[in-house]
Amino acid sequence: MHQSFLQYRGKRYLWWALSLCFVAVLAYAWHQPVSPPNGGTWLGYTLGTIGALLILWLTALGVRKRSYQSAVGTVQGWVSAHVYLGLALIVVATLHTGFQFGWNVHTLAYVLMMTVIVSGLFGVVMYLRFPERLSANRSSQTREQMLQEIADLDQRALRIAANLPAEFAEAIASNRDRTRIGGTVLDILRGRDRSQVSLAGDDGVLQVVPNPAQEHMLEWLGRQLSRSTDAERTRRIDELVNLMASRRSLLRRVIEDARIAGWLQVWLYVHVPITFALLGSLIAHVVSVFLYW
Amino acid sequence: MRTSIKFLNRADGGAVEISSRLHEGEALTFGRATDQVLHTSDPRVPLQHSRIVSSARGAVLRCKAPAQAVVNGRTTRDAVLAVGDIVQLGPYVLRVLEPEAGVDLSVSVEADQRADARAAAPLAPVLDLSVAGLRKRRWSWAFFLVTLAFGLILPWVAHNAEGGNQTLRSLHLPSDRIWSSGPLHSAHAGLGQKCESCHVKAFVSVRSETCLDCHASNLHQHVAAGHAQAASLAQAKCTNCHVEHDEPSTLVNRDQRVCLDCHADPKKSLPDSKGLQAVADFGDSHPEFRVSMIDAAASANDSVSVQRLALDSPGLRERSGLKFTHAKHLDPKGVKTADGQKVMACADCHVANRDGRGFAPITMETSCASCHKLEFDPATPDRKVPHGKPAEVVQALIDHYSGRYLNDYTDPHAAADSARVVSLPTLGASPAARARLLGNARERALTVAKDVFERRMCVDCHVVERVDADEWRVAAVKLTSTWMPGAEFDHGAHGTSLTPCSTCHAAEKSKEAADVLMPSIKVCRDCHAGGESHGEASGKLASGCTTCHGFHGAAQPLWQQSAARKVLKASS
Structure with missing residues (x-):
């Protein structure tokens, strides 16, 4: 039975995180330092130490998930704790600041930390929404299999087109060669289909036209079909229409697959590098505080 | 449905090997999953590709979307199968045969031999973010090194080099300024952004000596040098x-807890300090005020001894040597003056200092003399005895009357005694006549002196004692003028139309000069609550220790101009 990492062991780490927040808030409310609340009171140092250790442990998820032989908890348990304790860090670190912010390396570390947490939260939302859609769209095929099937369709279409006038083979071949999906990060995430096709016009002149979702290809075949008077020819064109329609739905699934997979990954490209920026600024924060004590 | 399946295996030479199988089940299934009847490992085929089931129209092929089959050369998803139909199912070619006896469907299955049935080269579009140009590892290291370098290493290296951070600032690069966790108080704006003014040594917290570079080296200490706590302070x-x-x-x-660290339980925390009383909060656990009063008994004529006494000490009296009473002066009906009846106010005698916080000491000349004139003879209303030592008064009177007797003087008693008649001019008078006149003058002066000292002038305010025929003694005046020298109290801020002097000082009812009119702590508590946490709830003014007490003492400058200039010059 599949269980979400959010539900892991009856939300055990949610309760851990809530307890941590509760204790931190309670201590902050009770604590009346002689100076304005800041990171340098005993509670400030305590919260800061907890926060820094949390950050180091949260970062260690990247190591743990690669250690396949590790027996230190399950990766799912780690992810569950990572999410909940990562969110608790918002409370711990904010109380550590004593709500004092400025244009300095200390607030930089805080802002970077919040960026990491918000990007992680975005990732959680993605992981709650997309995996089901991903497998529904794949319907037990891998992306490679779908691409292979498209190639097979093209091959079969070419074989059929061999028995039709030359412009058919040309159209099918150009449709295959000018298929442009994916490409840049934005194209992948937006699911853009920048395919083109080179089609013979009524005057016999070849023209390259955009062909998103095989639109022009199918339209051109339909036009050829309506003009066909020969039964055998009609049957062949009809078969091409079938193949291209299949090609369209396969292409759509491939694009959608890449789009969903992209959204499932893209937040990590913020989450991970900014985590390392955070580690750098965290070291600067801790050392500088004692350097200019 | 009973199905007979013949698997054809064509060898290279053309020989066909046939293996038959009989399948009985709801459907003849095809796919990549292992539970399929016709199973293939071809990756292009879905787990469940299609199934052939029996229906009223005969055997029917149903492909599971999006899978498709090619039936007699036509791509389709559903088809009714007839004998002789050729179905391409992925890598297989399936032929529908004439059913044998006792089966519903008979098929042959063989691998598709056509060249194009083999896998074509698949499309290879860029669909992966990492291929599309995103690199986590490279960016991670870059960001880590950038934040560490600019946030720590560069300013640190600059800190160790002479003027390094100033160079960084002039180049608009992050300097040690980015380590500042908050702004400086405006009082320290003069330090500019020179962190090293206070943060002299790395990893050593700011030292007091550094503060004292600018702040007076004679900064008033909390206790005197010989005090038991001087060393620890x-x-x-x-x-x-x-x-x-x-x-x-x-x-x-200004948090009072800083003071209470020592003062909450001085017996424990300050065992060597005598006389310190425990205090926790002004509102409910502050001892009664103690006044610093001149101890008249212990004071010599030319020096004063001060004793500190609580306002609630039994029999607290001020032995000032004066006989003044406040009630008489503040009589609402007024007092008799040369200009008639006058109602007096406090300010008639108590003159505020220039800063308005306190009052000038009471003296005869400034506070009393305008009413208590020292004229002694109605005949010479412009002549006054000096307000000084008794001998000076006597001498001044003798001098005065001697002059008068030797000059043109009409003795008011002359009519009764002919010997007193003076004939003018006296300059030419005989020595005997002059001696007689001077004797008369002295006798007259002593009569006036007795009157002045004992009946109508000095004795009004002073304790006077006659020690000889021509000698009087006036008790020394030991008037306390600063009752609470350790407290910071601003009369200017307190005396308003709503709070006249009588709010705190019960002067109208004071019928004796010895009354101590300093207000008890209870009077202050009418308006002042304790430390910050207590004030708001009671609707009173929150008042911590530093509201009245200064750690360093109010009179000391915290800032020495010359020292400041020296330091600023050195650091600029």
């Missing part, structure tokens, strides 16, 4: 109370 750091870089900026930490 010398260890106290400026930063215990003066912390910078916080918001809101509090140059002076």
Whole structure:
């Protein structure tokens, strides 16, 4: 039975995180330092130490998930704790600041930390929404299999087109060669289909036209079909229409697959590098505080 | 449905090997999953590709979307199968045969031999973010090194080099300024952004000596040099109370807990200090005020001894040597003056200092003389005895009357005694006549002196004692003028139309000069509550220790101009 990492062991780490927040808030409310609340009171140092250790442990998820032989908890348990304790860090670190912010390396570390947490939260939302859609769209095929099937369709279409006038083979071949999906990060995430096709016009002149979702290809075949008077020819064109329609739905699934997979990954490209920026600024924060004590 | 399946295996030479199988089940299934009847490992085929089931129209092929089959050369998803039909199912070619006896469907299955049935080269579009140009690892290291370098290493290296951070600032690069956790108080704006002015040594917290570079080296200490706690207080750091870089900026930490560290339980924390009383909060656990009163008994004529007494000490009296009473002066009907009846106010005698916080000491000349004139003879209303030592008064009177007798003087008693008649001019008078006149003058002066000292002038205010025929003694005046020298109290801020002097000082009812009119702590508590946490609830003014007490003492300058200039010059 599949269980979400959010539900892991009856939300055990949610309760851990809530307890941590509760204790931190309670201590902050009770604590009346002689100076304005800041990171340098005993509670400030305590919260800061907890926060820094949390950050180091949260970062260690990247190591743990690669250690396949590790027996230190399950990766799912780690992810569950990572999410909940990562969110608790918002409370711990904010109380550590004593709500004092400025244009300095200390607030930089805080802002970077919040960026990491918000990007992680975005990732959680993605992981709650997309995996089901991903497998529904794949319907037990891998992306490679779908691409292979498209190639097979093209091959079969070419074989059929061999028995039709030359412009058919040309159209099918150009449709295959000018298929442009994916490409840049934005194209992948937006699911853009920048395919083109080179089609013979009524005057016999070849023209390259955009062909998103095989639109022009199918339209051109339909036009050829309506003009066909020969039964055998009609049957062949009809078969091409079938193949291209299949090609369209396969292409759509491939694009959608890449789009969903992209959204499932893209937040990590913020989450991970900014985590390392955070580690750098965290070291600067801790050392500088004692350097200019 | 009973199905007979013949698997054809064509060898290279053309020989066909046939293996038959009989399948009985709901459907003849095809796919990549292992539970399929016709199973293939071809990756292009879905787990469940299609199934052939029996229906009223005969055997029917149903492909599971999006899978498709090619039936007699036509791509389709559903088809009714007839004998002779050729179905391409992925890598297989399936032929529908004439059913044998006892089966519903008979098929042959063989691998598709056509060249194009083999896998074509698949499309290879860029669909992966990492291929599309995103690199986690490279960016991670870059960001880590950038934040570490600019946030720590560069300013640190610059800190160790002479003027390094100033160079960084001039190049608009991050300097040690980015380590500042908050703004400096405006009082320290003169330090500019020179962190090293206070942060002299790395990893060593700001030292008091650094503060004293600018702040007076003779900064008033909390206790006198010989005090039992002087040594331990010398260890106290400026930063215990003066912390910078916080918001809101509090140059002076006024939290009373800082004071209470020592003063809450002085018996325990300050065992060597005598006379210190425990205090926890002004509102409910502050001892009664103690006044510093001149101890008249212990004071010599030319020096004063001060004793500190609580206002609630039994029999607290001020032995000032004066006989003045406040009630008489503040009689609402007024007092008799040369200009008639006058109702007096406090300010007639008590003159505020220039800063308005306190009052000038009471003296005869400034506070009393305008009414209590020292004229002694109605005949010479412009002549006064000096307000000084008794002998000076006697001498001044003798001098005065001698002059008068030797000059043109009409003795008021002349009519009764012919010997007193003076004939003018006296300059030419015989020595005997002059001696007689001077004797008369002295006798007259002593009569007036007795009158002045004992009946109508000095004795009004002073305790006077006659020690000889021509000698009087006036008790020394030991009038206390600063009752609470350790407290910071601003009369200017307290005396308003709503709070006249009588709010705190019960002067109207004071019928004796010895009454001590300093208000008890209870009077203050009418308006002042205790420390910050107690004030708001009671609707009173929150008042911590530093509301009245200063750690360093009010009179001491915290800032020495010359020292400041020296330091600023050195650091600029």
